[in-house]
Amino acid sequence: MLPPPQLRNMSTLGSNIAQRNRCWYFHSADHDCFRKGGDRCFARNSETGENENHAIIDNGSCVSLHASSIATALMAFNASVVSINGEGEKKKVTMDDFFVPPSKDIAMENNLQTKEIILPAPTKNTKSAYIKQVARESYDWSLGDLAVVFEVSGNTCRTASIVLGAAAPVPYRSMEIHPTNSSANSFALETPMG
Numbered sequence: 608m609l610p611p612p613q614l615r616n617m618s619t620l621g622s623n624i625a626q627r628n629r630c631w632y633f634h635s636a637d638h639d640c641f642r643k644g645g646d647r648c649f650a651r652n653s654e655t656g657e658n659e660n661h662a663i664i665d666n667g668s669c670v671s672l673h674a675s676s677i678a679t680a681l682m683a684f685n686a687s688v689v690s691i692n693g694e695g696e697k698k699k700v701t702m703d704d705f706f707v708p709p710s711k712d713i714a715m716e717n718n719l720q721t722k723e724i725i726l727p728a729p730t731k732n733t734k735s736a737y738i739k740q741v742a743r744e745s746y747d748w749s750l751g752d753l754a755v756v757f758e759v760s761g762n763t764c765r766t767a768s769i770v771l772g773a774a775a776p777v778p779y780r781s782m783e784i785h786p787t788n789s790s791a792n793s794f795a796l797e798t799p800m801g
């Protein structure tokens with residue numbers, strides 16, 4: 608379900624969320640794709656594009672997938688990232704703002720060094736779940752993963768935060784639920800859970 612033990616022991620949360628996408632064209636020196644300043648997306652080509660394990664959502668100009676599994680869960684819990692930019696300035700951004708989608712910047716570089724990840728403490732009414740589909744039973748990247756965080760009150764779900772991983776170039780927050788308050792990251796539901 609996860610990276611091999613050596614990586615689990617040695618890597619950091621900062622490097623996990625900053626890991627590069629796994630698009631084979633992006634990694635190939637022979638393919639000058641949009642994201643490397645080129646003029647096309649090789650994966651998107653309907654005749655020759657090998658686009659298994661590529662984005663199915665928000666896949667306008669770049670169809671690479673964001674590879675971090677834990678980013679899916681951290682975003683669902685409305686975590687924030689404290690980073691330092693090239694000028695040494697420290698700033699705190701939500702996970703939603705931390706990841707740069709190709710529609711904003713095709714190179715998708717944020718040039719920030721992660722110093723801390725802040726996870727708000729769940730309340731006693733918080734319910735959460737994370738599921739991940741992989742091709743192999745041993746360590747592997749995800750084919751698709753999903754994190755949900757609900758605030759419940761009795762039998763009623765009051766807010767829900769739902770994030771899809773390995774679906775888009777950055778972790779993808781599902782906006783299918785209608786927002787009913789000013790918080791961009793939580794959405795009220797009146798769905799009985801019983």
Ligand SMILES: Cc1cc2nc3c(=O)[nH]c(=O)nc-3n(C[C@H](O)[C@H](O)[C@H](O)COP(=O)(O)OP(=O)(O)OC[C@H]3O[C@@H](n4cnc5c(N)ncnc54)[C@H](O)[C@@H]3O)c2cc1C
Pocket residue numbers: 608609610611614617618619621622623624625626627674675676677719720721722746747748749
């Ligand atoms: C077989 C296999 C299976 C894997 N499966 C999964 C999986 O299921 N889920 C998953 O999430 N990952 C998976 N991984 C990826 C693995 O977890 C990452 O490689 C790891 O988290 C990153 O650690 P690293 O030591 O390789 O990082 P590095 O190579 O050291 O860093 C990765 C990138 O992050 C940058 N970086 C490092 N630290 C910071 C920082 N503090 N701030 C900003 N940028 C930084 C580096 O410059 C580099 O560009 C898998 C890897 C392998 C080999």
